[in-house]
Amino acid sequence: MPDVAENRFVSRSPDNPTQLVIRGDWVLGHYAELRQLTKRLRNDDTPYDQADLQHIGKLDTAGGQLLTELLGSELMQTLADDADALPAERRVLLARIAASLDSEAPPPSQQGALFELLGNVGKHTVALYDHVRTLLGFAGLTLAGMAGGLLRPATWRVTSIVAQIEQIALNAVAIVALLTFMVGAVIAFLGATVLSDFGATIYTVDLIAFSFLREFAVLLTAILMAGRTASAFTAQIGSMKANEEIDAIRTLGLNPLHILVIPRVIAMIVSLPALTFIGMLSGMFGGAVVCSLALDISPTMFLTILQQNVAVQHFYLGMAKAPLFAFLIAIIGCMEGFKVSGSAESVGEHTTSAVVQSIFVVILMDALAALFFMEMNW
Known part of the structure; x- marks a missing residue:
């Protein structure tokens, strides 16, 4: 030295x-x-x-x-x-x-960019695993609470469920109907443009019916509910978490899961299929209007082709996905609300996260369902 x-x-x-x-x-x-x-x-x-x-x-x-x-x-x-x-x-x-x-935190690593990239990939992988495990655990708790409630009808919070249905379904009917009507009209225009080159404009009816009965009605409605309702669930529960109202509920000996989560989940499971049905009708109505004005396909002919060429199973397949999407959207929105730490910034971050996660999960599950239905030849 x-x-x-x-x-x-x-x-x-x-x-x-x-x-x-x-x-x-x-x-x-x-x-x-x-x-x-x-x-x-x-x-x-x-x-x-x-x-x-x-x-x-x-x-x-x-x-x-x-x-x-x-x-x-x-x-x-x-x-x-x-x-x-x-x-x-x-x-x-x-x-x-x-x-x-x-x-104090250790100094940043002097390793190369490849090691830093691999480290970040590992961290995000672990975070994704923890998040999926938390989501599955929260879903299990909710299902257990709902199953327990079936055995005790006196614990049902009918007033809360009805109020949530009004906010989720009745207040969203107009926007769902308008959105699906415009998408149906657009699909009819596109179908007519493409199929006219082959002299098969009559099959525009089949295109509209298949797309809305199987995919578009439930998918558009679920995405709309993810942006409208999942964010509302997160903001409501997150604000209660920030104001320590959830702690007050626990202090009173009540379970926040039964009071805040289960009524919202049940209301969503009831509302989304109803809105999906409205979306199917509105989308096909928008397509029928375009067919009547641009393709000289009268409403009577539209309904006749629809009845002859489109089986009712397509309606069932589309409606079968609605309760699953509803459950996932409600679970994600409520779970993100409980993750709020206590500040207004945290409420905003988790609200955004709930919307992004809900849309991603809905599209992922819809793709998996489409693959499953295709393999089953349904």
Whole structure:
């Protein structure tokens, strides 16, 4: 270790080469010199595992931090615990500095971008696994609560369920009908444009019926409910969490799952199939209007073709997906509400997360259902 023996702050003990003798004033006035000395000694290869602090003159927080960086948090904590080495006030100061530096996050890794990328992939994979496990656990608790409620009709919260149905279904009828009507009209225009080149414009009716009965009605309604209702569930429960109202419910001996979650889930399971049915009718009506105006297919002919060429099983397949989508949307919205930490920012973050997750899960489940139906030749 060069210049240690001549340095006025640090030297090696003549009896023990691995012991440093600290002397002088370790204060803010000598910070620049002490900083360079500390950096030079930490880069030196000569080991040291002991230190003598009894010869220190003045000491303040800046000097204590540099001294802790030089000796390390573990050695400094050991020295601070030695009652004979230092006065009590210095032991407390150095112990707190050592604990503070020891709790700080480690410096960023100097590894390459590939290692950092793999690390981030691993972190996100673990986070995804934890999230899926939490979602499945929350869904299991909800199903268990609903099953228990079937055996105890007196615990049903009919008023809450009816109020939620009004907010979810009745207030959304207009927007669902308008949206599906316009999409039905667009599909009819596209079908007529493409099929006219083959002289098969009559099959535009089949295109509209198949697309809305099997896919578009339930998918558009579910996506609309994900943006409208899942966000509302998260915001409502999250605001209650932030205002400690959920803690008050638990204090009263009540279960927030039965009061806040189950009525919303049941209302969503009732509402989404009803809205899906309205979306089917409205979408086909929009297609029928375009067929009547642009393709000279009268409403009577439209209904006749619909009755002859489209089997009722397509209606059943579309409606069968609605309760599943409803359950997933309601579960995700309620779960994200319970994750709110307590601030308005947290409410906004989890509301956005609920919408994104709900739309993603709905589209994923719809794709899986389409593959399953295709393999089953339904």
